[in-house]
C-alpha cells in the first residue's frame with residue numbers, strides 16, 4: 132500500500148524527517164505517534180500524495196469544514212468529485228433521499244442523529260470533529276488517513292470512533308497523541324522522533340511505558 136525508501140521531508144531549510152524507510156501492507160492498521168512537531172502531519176501529507184483520490188478517505192487535523200453549511204452538506208462534500216456538476220448542485224440545494232439516508236445513518240453511528248441539517252457553527256468542537264470523520268467515512272474508500280481525528284473526544288467515544296474507522300477501511304494510518312488508544316485500537320505503532328522512526332512494532336508487543344519513553348526522549 133505504501134512503500135517508503137529513504138524518504139526525506141523538509142520545508143525550505145527545515146528538515147523534518149531524514150532518510151526514513153518503511154512499508155505498510157494492505158490491511159494494516161497503523162497508529163503514528165510522537166511529540167508535537169515531530170513530523171506526523173508532514174508524513175501523512177506525504178502518504179496522501181502516494182494514493183489516487185478514490186482510494187483515500189482523509190480526515191485532517193483542522194477539519195476543513197464549511198461553518199455556515201449543515202452537517203449534511205459538509206459530509207456530502209466528501210464525495211463531491213464523484214458526482215456530475217448537475218447532481219452535485221442539485222443535491223446541495225435539495226438533498227437526494229438516497230444520499231440523505233446514508234448520511235443520516237452515519238450520523239446515528241457517530242452519535243449525531245439530531246444534527247443532520249444543523250450548521251457547523253452551531254456544533255461543539257467534538258461534534259464538528261465527528262462531522263469531519265463522517266465526511267471521510269462517507270467516501271467508503273480503502274485507505275483512511277487521519278490526523279488526530281479523535282483529539283476532541285473523550286476516551287470512550289474516541290475508542291468507539293477509532294474502532295469504526297478501522298472496521299470501515301481496509302488500511303488505516305492515524306496520528307494520535309493518546310498512547311492508550313494507539314495500543315488498544317491498532318495493530319502496529321510507528322513512533323517518530325529526531326527526524327527518524329524511533330519505534331516500529333506490533334501493538335501487541337508494546338506497553339504504555341514503551342510509548343511514554345518516546346515522548347521522554349530529547
Ligand SMILES: Nc1ncnc2c1ncn2[C@@H]1O[C@H](COP(=O)(O)OP(=O)(O)OP(=O)(O)O)[C@@H](O)[C@H]1O
Nearest residue numbers: 142145147165166167168169170171172173174192
Ligand atoms: N507548511 C509548513 N511550512 C514550514 N514548516 C512547516 C510546515 N508544516 C509543518 N512545518 C514544520 O514541520 C515540523 C513538523 O510539523 P508537523 O505538523 O508535521 O508535526 P506534527 O508531529 O504533526 O505536530 P503536532 O502533533 O503538533 O500536530 C514542525 O517543526 C513544523 O513547524
